[in-house]
Amino acid sequence: MNRFGYTRAGSVAEAIQAFAAHPDARFIAGGTNLVDLMKYDVETPDHLVDITRLPLDQVEDGTDGALRVGALVGNADLAYDRRVQERFPLLASALLAGASPQLRNMATTGGNLLQRTRCHYFYDPATPCNKREPGTGCPAIQGVNRNHAILGTSERCIATHPSDLCVALAALEATVLVTGPNGDRRIPFAEFHRLPDDRPEIDTTLAPGELITAVEIPAADFGAHHTYLKLRDRHSYAFALVSVAAGLAMDGGRIVRARLALGGVAHKPWRDPAAEALLSGQPATDDSFRKAADHLLSGAVPRSGNGFKIALARRAIVRALRQAAAGTPQSQTDKRIQ
Amino acid sequence: MTTVTPFVGTPRSRVDGRAKVTGAARYAAEFDAPDLAHGWVVSSAVARGRIARIDTDAAMAMPGVLKIFTHENRPRTAWFDYKHRDQTAPPGHPFRPLYSDTILHSGQPIALVVAETLDIARDAASLVRVLYETEEHATDLAARRDTAYVPPKKRSGIKPPPKPRGDAPGAFTSAPVQVRQESRVPAEYHNPMEPHAATVVWKGKDGIVVHDKTQGAQNSQSYIASVFGLSPSKVQVVAPFVGGAFGSGLRPQYQVFLAVMAALELERSVRVSLTRDQMFTFGHRPETLQIVTLGAGRDGKLVSVQHDAVAETSRLEDYQEVVVNWSGLLYRCDNVALTYRLAQLDVSTPCDMRAPGATIGVFALEIAMDELAHATGIDPVELRLRNHTDRDQNEDKPFTSKELRACYAKGAERFGWSKRKPAPRSMREGSELVGYGFATGVWEAMMMKSSARATLTPDGRLTVATATADIGTGTYTILTQIAADALGVPMEKVTTLIGDSSLPTSPIEGGSWAAASSGAAVDAACRSVRDALIGLARGLEDSPLANIDPDRVTVRDGRVFLTADPDQGLAIDAVMAASGVDKIELEETVLPDPKTMLTHAAYTHSAVFAEVRVDEELGIVRVTRVVNAVAAGRILNPKTARSQILGGVVMGIGMALEEEALHDHKLGRVMNHNFAEYHIPVNADVPDIDVLFVEEHDDKVSPLGVKGLGEIGIVGTAAAIANAIFHATGKRVNDLPITVDKLLDEA
Known part of the structure; x- marks a missing residue:
C-alpha cells in the first residue's frame, strides 16, 4: 500500500475540485472495496477525497x-x-x-x-491482467476461470x-x-x-x-411477483456464480410484462429486453421461462472452467421466474433455495 | 465423609476464555517492545527459476526504511542442512529463506523490508523490483503422476505402508463383488484465524525473547538457536496463546526465521507478520490422488483391499504422512496391498494439517466402502459391522481399546439411521433430494514423553507448568482440572503456565497427544507435590497426622487431614510453616509404557452420520445434520471435548464442499489466496452438529486413560457427506470439493 494524500470534502463542489487537483485521485466513502484494493497494490491513488460528510445520505x-x-x-x-x-x-x-x-x-x-471485479488475476499484481495493467494479457481465459463471465466477454477480459x-x-x-x-x-x-x-x-x-x-x-408494478435468486459456492458471504433478478407484472396466470437481469455472468448486469418481450402475454409456465432463458443466454461462451454456468444460469432463470410468478420470492435469511 | 466431585470428567468453561474475549490474551504479533521495527515480506511472483536482479534502491531511499534483506546481503546462517531441521522436518533439505537466488515455488519469500513503521515497510516493499529468469515449472500433480516414487528415506514418526499380506490382486480378480474408486483431494491451506507472525524482542547481551506463532515453543527455540548459532540459553520462545494452527505451527515457518535474522542483524526488536495471502505460501495439505479397489463376497465381507496414493511434495523435502495404512487397519481382510508414493512439484513443502493423511486416506476408503454397500445391497453400517476387526492386521496386534461398534450403534440411533431408504434418490422433500451418508473415522492415540512442574505455596495456590501449547483446543483448561483434582484445590487456585520454551520439556502440540502426554505429566508432578506435602505433615511430631499411613490421608480445600476423621488435620500453610518450607516444587517426567507400545495398537474411532439436501435441478447442497459418535477413551472435559469435535466436523464440511487451492498451472501459482475466494464454511453452511462420546475404558494408552481428540472429528466427515450426496442424488463425486458444477446433470 502506497502513501497518499487525503482531503475531507465539505460539499459536492469541494469534492469535485479536490479530485481535479490531483492526477490520480479517488473518491472514498465506505472504502470496503477501495481500501482492499489499495492493500493489494491494485489501486495506488496519490490522493483520497473523502466524501462521507457530503449530504448524500437520504x-x-x-x-x-x-x-x-x-x-x-x-x-x-x-x-x-x-x-x-x-x-x-x-x-x-x-x-x-x-x-x-x-x-x-x-x-x-x-x-x-x-465495485471492481473479483477476478483472481485482477487482485494479484504478481500476475498479468488487462484490466489492472492494460496490454499485459488475460491469464484467466485459459486459467482459473470458474467464476468468470460467459456473456459479453472479449478476448482481453472475461471478468464479471x-x-x-x-x-x-x-x-x-x-x-x-x-x-x-x-x-x-x-x-x-x-x-x-x-x-x-x-x-x-x-x-x-x-x-x-x-x-x-x-x-x-422508478416505481415497480410487480407486487409480490419478484425474486432475487443467488447461487454460490457457500450459503453466505460468497460472490454469485449466477444470480437472477426477476420481476413480473401478472394478470392471473399470464405475464403482462417481465424484467430479468443476471449477475455473475458478465462484465455488467446482463439484461436483454428481447428475452423479456418473449415473456409478455405468455402463460407463466416452465416452457415460457425456458424460452426466455435460452434467449437471454444465447451467445454464451464457455471457457475451460465455467461452462457449467450456462446450464446453471438457465435453470436459475427458470427457478427465479417460477418463484416470481408464484409470488414467493427467495428468502435471504433462510439459506435454502426455495 | 464428604466426597469431592472431581473436576476431570465434568464440563468446564475455558479458564482462558475471559482473557481471550476481552483481548487480555496476547498473540505473537500483539507483543510490544521498545523501539520495535517492522518487517514486510516480499514474495516471489514466479514458481521456478532464479532472481536475475533485485532492485531495492527506490525502497531503500524511502525515509524510515532500516534495511532490506535479500539473498545478496543476508547474514550467514548454519551451513549444514541438519542445523535447519526442526523436530517435525521430513527428510530432505529444509527450506532456507533468502538462501540464494533460486526460486523454488511461487510466493517464496525473497526479501524482507524492515522499517520504523509497518506502513513504511509495506509501502517500500511495493517498490522492490525483481527481474526473474524463469524455468519451466510443474504444479499439476495429475500431469506428474508418472514421476511418482517411493520415498527412499522415511519421515520420522510416519509409518510407511505395511508389506502386502496375502494376495490382494489375485483375490480381487476372483471376488464376486468388485469396487474401484479413483479419488482426488486437492491442496488445502490451514488458514488459522491468526496469521503467522513473530515478534522478536532484542535484549542485548541477554539474547532474544521470541513471540512466535508456534505449536512447539521448544521446537522453535532449538531451530532458532541451531540456525543462527546461538546458545539456547539466549533464546526464549514465548507463545502463551495461539490463534489456531491445525498443524501449520508445527514447523518453524519463515516469519520466525526472518524476524530473528533481522533482529540479530539490526540489534533491535523486530516484528514480522504474514498477510492472509502469504498464508498460502508455505505448508499445506498435499494434493493426493488415490485409487482404492475392494473385492468382497456377496455377503459384503472383504477379500481384497488395495489402496494406492500419489501425493505431492516439494523439490526440497520428501514430506510424508500416513495415507493408505488405514485401509489395512480399519476392516478385517487377509489380502491387502497398499502403496504410497510422492511426486515432486514446484511448491512449498506440504505440512501436517489436522489428521494428516487420515483425512485423505479414510475419505478414499470410506467412499469405496459406500460403493461396496451399494453394490452388495447391504446397509452401510451393517457392512462395516460385518468387516469389523478386533486386531490391527497391519501389525498383528490387539487394540488397547476399540469401542467402534458402540459408536455405530449409538450414532445410528441418535441420527435415526433406520429411517434411511436404501436406494439412492429415494428420499426427497419439495425440490430437494435428501441423502443420509455414513463413514467411519480413525486416528492414532498417542502419548509422548513429557515433563511438568508443580509448585504449591502456603496460600494453597498451585502452579503447574509445561512447555506445551494451547492452539484453541482447551489445554489450559484440562491441565487446570487435572491439577486441581490431584491436590484437592478449586480450579481458581490453579495457575497453568504453558507455551514457553523455558518451561519443563514437552513435545510439540500435535498428533492429538497433548492431553494424554502433558495431562499425565501434570498429574504426576501434582501427585508428587501432594506426596511431599503429606510427608511433611507426617514428619511433624505434634501433628494429628504424625507418622500416619499416607493412604489414610486426604488433601483437599487447603488442608491435609485424616480421611476417616476430617477434623484431625492441618492447613497447608501450617504444615509448610511448621516444616520451614515456603514452597513445594517438583518436576516429573512421564513416558508411554514401552511394553504396551510394542504389544498393542492404539487408535481413536468415530462414526459420522450426515444428512444432506441437494436441490435436484440446481445442484446446491446443504448439510442439514451431522451426528458424530466418538470413542476416544476418557473424556477430561465434555465441553471442550465437544468443541474439538465440532471444529473437526466444520472443517470436514469445508473439505467436502468448499476447500480447494485453485492453481493456475501456467503461472504455477495458487490464485484464490484470500478468504473471499478460498472458501471455508460460514455459519450458514454449518448445521446442527450432534457430538456423542461413547464409554471407552483404556488403561494402556496413557496413565489418565485419555486418547486425544484434536483430529478424530475431521476424519470421516467428508466421506460421510460425499456418501450422503451419493444417496441423495445417485451421483458419486470423488473429486473434492463437491461443488455445484460436479452435481449439475447434463440435462
Missing part, C-alpha cells in the same frame, strides 16, 4: 412513486428502509444477498455501483461485475445521477456499466472526476 420519495437514493446511503440502511421493503422488496432482497452484515453497514450505494445490488437496479431500470466538472448527467442503468471489449480497464461510462450523487428508481 432516501427520498420522487414523483410517480419513484425513489431517490443518495449515493452515501449505506447498504444496510437501504435494505431496511421501510419504503424499500414495501415498494422495492427486490432491491432489499438483492442487498441482503450480498456480502456480510459488517460490510453492508459500511458499504454505500454509490460505491456498490463502482460482482455486485448483487446492481443486478436488481438493472431489472428495476434505475437511473444513475452524477455530477462532475462538466455539470450534472443522468445515466440509464443499462448504460452505466460497460462490456470489456478492448478497454477492460474501464468499468463504467463515468467520466474522470464525475461523482455519483444518487440513484433514482
Whole structure:
C-alpha cells in the first residue's frame, strides 16, 4: 500500500475540485472495496477525497412513486428502509444477498455501483491482467476461470461485475445521477456499466472526476411477483456464480410484462429486453421461462472452467421466474433455495 | 465423609476464555517492545527459476526504511542442512529463506523490508523490483503422476505402508463383488484465524525473547538457536496463546526465521507478520490422488483391499504422512496391498494439517466402502459391522481399546439411521433430494514423553507448568482440572503456565497427544507435590497426622487431614510453616509404557452420520445434520471435548464442499489466496452438529486413560457427506470439493 494524500470534502463542489487537483485521485466513502484494493497494490491513488460528510445520505420519495437514493446511503440502511421493503422488496432482497452484515453497514450505494471485479488475476499484481495493467494479457481465459463471465466477454477480459445490488437496479431500470466538472448527467442503468471489449480497464461510462450523487428508481408494478435468486459456492458471504433478478407484472396466470437481469455472468448486469418481450402475454409456465432463458443466454461462451454456468444460469432463470410468478420470492435469511 | 466431585470428567468453561474475549490474551504479533521495527515480506511472483536482479534502491531511499534483506546481503546462517531441521522436518533439505537466488515455488519469500513503521515497510516493499529468469515449472500433480516414487528415506514418526499380506490382486480378480474408486483431494491451506507472525524482542547481551506463532515453543527455540548459532540459553520462545494452527505451527515457518535474522542483524526488536495471502505460501495439505479397489463376497465381507496414493511434495523435502495404512487397519481382510508414493512439484513443502493423511486416506476408503454397500445391497453400517476387526492386521496386534461398534450403534440411533431408504434418490422433500451418508473415522492415540512442574505455596495456590501449547483446543483448561483434582484445590487456585520454551520439556502440540502426554505429566508432578506435602505433615511430631499411613490421608480445600476423621488435620500453610518450607516444587517426567507400545495398537474411532439436501435441478447442497459418535477413551472435559469435535466436523464440511487451492498451472501459482475466494464454511453452511462420546475404558494408552481428540472429528466427515450426496442424488463425486458444477446433470 502506497502513501497518499487525503482531503475531507465539505460539499459536492469541494469534492469535485479536490479530485481535479490531483492526477490520480479517488473518491472514498465506505472504502470496503477501495481500501482492499489499495492493500493489494491494485489501486495506488496519490490522493483520497473523502466524501462521507457530503449530504448524500437520504432516501427520498420522487414523483410517480419513484425513489431517490443518495449515493452515501449505506447498504444496510437501504435494505431496511421501510419504503424499500414495501415498494422495492427486490432491491432489499438483492442487498441482503450480498456480502456480510459488517460490510453492508459500511458499504454505500454509490460505491456498490463502482465495485471492481473479483477476478483472481485482477487482485494479484504478481500476475498479468488487462484490466489492472492494460496490454499485459488475460491469464484467466485459459486459467482459473470458474467464476468468470460467459456473456459479453472479449478476448482481453472475461471478468464479471460482482455486485448483487446492481443486478436488481438493472431489472428495476434505475437511473444513475452524477455530477462532475462538466455539470450534472443522468445515466440509464443499462448504460452505466460497460462490456470489456478492448478497454477492460474501464468499468463504467463515468467520466474522470464525475461523482455519483444518487440513484433514482422508478416505481415497480410487480407486487409480490419478484425474486432475487443467488447461487454460490457457500450459503453466505460468497460472490454469485449466477444470480437472477426477476420481476413480473401478472394478470392471473399470464405475464403482462417481465424484467430479468443476471449477475455473475458478465462484465455488467446482463439484461436483454428481447428475452423479456418473449415473456409478455405468455402463460407463466416452465416452457415460457425456458424460452426466455435460452434467449437471454444465447451467445454464451464457455471457457475451460465455467461452462457449467450456462446450464446453471438457465435453470436459475427458470427457478427465479417460477418463484416470481408464484409470488414467493427467495428468502435471504433462510439459506435454502426455495 | 464428604466426597469431592472431581473436576476431570465434568464440563468446564475455558479458564482462558475471559482473557481471550476481552483481548487480555496476547498473540505473537500483539507483543510490544521498545523501539520495535517492522518487517514486510516480499514474495516471489514466479514458481521456478532464479532472481536475475533485485532492485531495492527506490525502497531503500524511502525515509524510515532500516534495511532490506535479500539473498545478496543476508547474514550467514548454519551451513549444514541438519542445523535447519526442526523436530517435525521430513527428510530432505529444509527450506532456507533468502538462501540464494533460486526460486523454488511461487510466493517464496525473497526479501524482507524492515522499517520504523509497518506502513513504511509495506509501502517500500511495493517498490522492490525483481527481474526473474524463469524455468519451466510443474504444479499439476495429475500431469506428474508418472514421476511418482517411493520415498527412499522415511519421515520420522510416519509409518510407511505395511508389506502386502496375502494376495490382494489375485483375490480381487476372483471376488464376486468388485469396487474401484479413483479419488482426488486437492491442496488445502490451514488458514488459522491468526496469521503467522513473530515478534522478536532484542535484549542485548541477554539474547532474544521470541513471540512466535508456534505449536512447539521448544521446537522453535532449538531451530532458532541451531540456525543462527546461538546458545539456547539466549533464546526464549514465548507463545502463551495461539490463534489456531491445525498443524501449520508445527514447523518453524519463515516469519520466525526472518524476524530473528533481522533482529540479530539490526540489534533491535523486530516484528514480522504474514498477510492472509502469504498464508498460502508455505505448508499445506498435499494434493493426493488415490485409487482404492475392494473385492468382497456377496455377503459384503472383504477379500481384497488395495489402496494406492500419489501425493505431492516439494523439490526440497520428501514430506510424508500416513495415507493408505488405514485401509489395512480399519476392516478385517487377509489380502491387502497398499502403496504410497510422492511426486515432486514446484511448491512449498506440504505440512501436517489436522489428521494428516487420515483425512485423505479414510475419505478414499470410506467412499469405496459406500460403493461396496451399494453394490452388495447391504446397509452401510451393517457392512462395516460385518468387516469389523478386533486386531490391527497391519501389525498383528490387539487394540488397547476399540469401542467402534458402540459408536455405530449409538450414532445410528441418535441420527435415526433406520429411517434411511436404501436406494439412492429415494428420499426427497419439495425440490430437494435428501441423502443420509455414513463413514467411519480413525486416528492414532498417542502419548509422548513429557515433563511438568508443580509448585504449591502456603496460600494453597498451585502452579503447574509445561512447555506445551494451547492452539484453541482447551489445554489450559484440562491441565487446570487435572491439577486441581490431584491436590484437592478449586480450579481458581490453579495457575497453568504453558507455551514457553523455558518451561519443563514437552513435545510439540500435535498428533492429538497433548492431553494424554502433558495431562499425565501434570498429574504426576501434582501427585508428587501432594506426596511431599503429606510427608511433611507426617514428619511433624505434634501433628494429628504424625507418622500416619499416607493412604489414610486426604488433601483437599487447603488442608491435609485424616480421611476417616476430617477434623484431625492441618492447613497447608501450617504444615509448610511448621516444616520451614515456603514452597513445594517438583518436576516429573512421564513416558508411554514401552511394553504396551510394542504389544498393542492404539487408535481413536468415530462414526459420522450426515444428512444432506441437494436441490435436484440446481445442484446446491446443504448439510442439514451431522451426528458424530466418538470413542476416544476418557473424556477430561465434555465441553471442550465437544468443541474439538465440532471444529473437526466444520472443517470436514469445508473439505467436502468448499476447500480447494485453485492453481493456475501456467503461472504455477495458487490464485484464490484470500478468504473471499478460498472458501471455508460460514455459519450458514454449518448445521446442527450432534457430538456423542461413547464409554471407552483404556488403561494402556496413557496413565489418565485419555486418547486425544484434536483430529478424530475431521476424519470421516467428508466421506460421510460425499456418501450422503451419493444417496441423495445417485451421483458419486470423488473429486473434492463437491461443488455445484460436479452435481449439475447434463440435462
